[in-house]
Amino acid sequence: MEGFNMWKRLLSFILTITLIFGMTVTTFAASGDINIFVNGKEISNDAYVNEEGKVMVPLRQRAEELGYIVTWDNVEKRVTISNEYNTIHLKIGESSVIKNDKNINMDTKSIIKDGKTFVPIELFSNTLNLILGLDDKHQVLNINQFTNNQEEFFKVSNDTEMTAKLNEYMKALEKNENFHGSILIAKEGSILLNEGYGFANFDQNTLNKTQTKFAIGSVTKQFTAMAIMQLSEKGLIDVNDSLSKYLPDFPNGDLITIHNLLTHSSGLVNFTELMEFYTLSSNNQTPMDILNLVKDKPLIFKPGEKFSYNNTNYLILGMLVEQLSNMSYEDYLQENIFNPINMNNTGISYGKNNGLHDATAYSGYLEVVPIDDEVLLRGAYGAGNMYSTTEDLYRWSEALKTEKLVNKDTMNQIFKEHIDMEGVGSYGYGWMIIDSEVGKIILHGGNTLGFTSSISRVVDLDLTIIVLSNVGYYDTTTLVNTLTSIALGGVHELPEALTEIEIKDADLYDKYIGEYELAPEVICTITREGNRIFAQLTGQEKFEIFPCTEDDFFYKIVDAKITFVKDDGGNVTNLVLHQMGQEISAIKIK
The missing domain is CATH 3.30.457.10 (Copper amine oxidase-like, N-terminal domain)
Structure with missing residues (x-):
């Protein structure tokens, strides 16, 4: 959910793959004392x-x-x-x-x-x-051991037929597309689906469960925003204050407001897009170490001018929570948010309480590799350093319907459509707000190198869908849309396995060899090595692609496909990249 047009999504995809495979990816093996x-x-x-x-x-x-x-x-x-x-x-x-x-x-x-x-x-x-x-x-x-869910809203729905349909779809996704994670779907205060799928750890053959803990990435932002708004109710901060009131020496601090930070309209550089962030020592870094990477860089745009999703904003907001409360960010959330609503399986990854997620972090799709996600989870702070379970996030979602954490007026401010997200919807404070065919949806996703999360609620229908997966950059948008459709009685098709076919005449691949322009300065290069064919995007390693028809190929390392398009004479003129719900055409230039 962090890119909102075709090229932004494509470039984000390129950056993600570059980061993952540019880092040391190790298959960890436990040794010594455990x-x-x-x-x-x-x-x-x-x-x-x-x-x-x-x-x-x-x-x-x-x-x-x-x-x-x-x-x-x-x-x-x-x-x-x-x-x-x-x-x-x-x-x-x-x-x-x-x-x-x-x-x-x-x-x-x-x-x-x-x-x-x-x-x-x-x-x-x-x-x-x-x-x-x-x-x-x-x-x-x-x-x-499992803990019992005492709250009334954890009662199981009587609609067993709908539960069976949802579970059938997820079982097919688990079997045919290697989904691994946990899913919770609730409608009108009762549970339609609450299940774990796939492996928490592939090497050890341990399974994901309904109370397995996952890193939740940017879903953390809504908790940081809630903390700021709680402090606002206490009169300790005002969203219209300039940043310089709290960080006097911060460059451009007079121009940037707390509201700008909450709505991703500050114009600051995003620290997770800087390669030097990933080279910091994960053991010794502080929020200020990370902020120092970006604070002296020129603003990308005038504060308040537009929306641009940016983790730096919520890094700073997390620092302000500590400054204003005289508590660590971790202790503040525990005392003022987690404890009051019984989020007992939620915490800060690698925090002072030594909280750890249960599921192992992976990168990939049909084939996965374990990935060291610690540098990102430690460094994200208020922008994305939490872990949780689907059940705890459901407790959070239900609490947002009440005044347990803040009063109604403050809650309205959190979910107000403050700024346009390039025509896709609006951003509130830590939440995205979208008008859809089924009504208003409030949602947010989270991506790390090894985890993906999504929390979504169709407000008028009281339908909540929570997805947590221990694979990085999973396409939760398509999955949530499909599960929403099923839960509302829509027609759906079960996921089918991608079957690799044999190309008897490997010389056919010669027609595909060449360079294809996806975007300015973004080239997809197709090469052949014997009977194998590879695709390489600018800035990436090359990855093998596998034929499912003569002209259609799929990756195993990421959920993406390539279709080669021919003219009437059989000459390949362009390719189409299918990825993250987008179809991007690229003209053959060489």
Whole structure:
């Protein structure tokens, strides 16, 4: 949601891929001591990593900590773990377990080591139905039980047919397009869909759940805006104040107002578009270190002149929250927003409370690779440093219908259409407001290198859709539109798998070789290597594309397709790039 015309989206796509593959992308493998936390309490570091890279933990200790009774059959070499709901049998040396008479297969066998039974962590995720979060880089394993949702608005909808349709679509998306994440859809105060899909960690075979924590990127902005407006109600700040009132030495601070920051109309340079930001040390940087990268650069436009989405604005607003409240940004949100509305699974990524998301960050599409997202999550601050769950974000959405956090007049200011977003809609304070065929929609998306988020509410129909995914720059716009249509009874098609076909005459590729102009100074270069064909956009690495018809090709590393267009004589004249809901034609120039 951060680009609002064709070229802006295309250039954003180019920048994103460049950043991801220009950084060190490492397949992390846990090694050494792994610090284990069960329900938030640090337990031990007695896990280890086997030769296949699977994290193994001692079964008896972890199961008993979770309230299970563990028994050992020395004759059969079989372990039984049970509570009032489940009975699980597993045999040493086998990769399958029996849960309530149902067989469940795992990727890894249980073993005895140093007199203890060790099992892969996938057993806790997939058999015991616990929430698993593994941070390989920091050697932390979180194991959490589900918490009960006590609020009335978490009641399950009676429309089971609609729930089945929504789940059928998501299951097809999971199977055929490798979707992994969590989805919550609610209508008129009851839940239509609340499910996790795909893997939280592909290497460990652990699953996403309804209470899995994801980094939420720019969805953070609405919380920062709420904090500012709470401080405004207390008389500590006025949206019409100039920035220089709070940062006296800030260049152009007399021209930029708090309102400009809230509405992305400051004219400041966006720090996440500067490559030097990604070279900062993630351990020692402060908000001021990042602000120093941009504060002395000339304004892009006169403050208030127009809308231009910009993370620098909300970096500064987060700093002002700290300055005015005499609290850390993290403590302020916890005390004044999270706690009052029971957002107990929400926090600041890599903050002082050592909060971590559960899902592993990935980049890709049909093929994914783990990505180190720490520099962005630490550096985004008030612009995008939070993690949360779909259920907690639903609590947030429902609270916005009340006066639990601010009064009605302030809420109206937050959702007022303050500035036009280039004809697509308007921006309020931390929210986008769009008039659509189904009525007014308030929404916001978030993208990081390894996570994507979206929260959307059709106001008049009281329809809320929350999407969290542990893959960066996922096309949530198309997904939310489709889920909205399904929830409102619209016609839809199930996602189908992209099937690669065999091109028997690889010389056909020679017709496609050349350069195609997508935009000024943006070239798509098509090359051939033997029986393989590659596409390379300006500033990117080259990526292989795969044929699904003779003229249609798809990427596996990103959700994009290329169609080659021929004239009546069979000569290729241009290509069409399909990506992020856009179709961009490029003329062959060489």
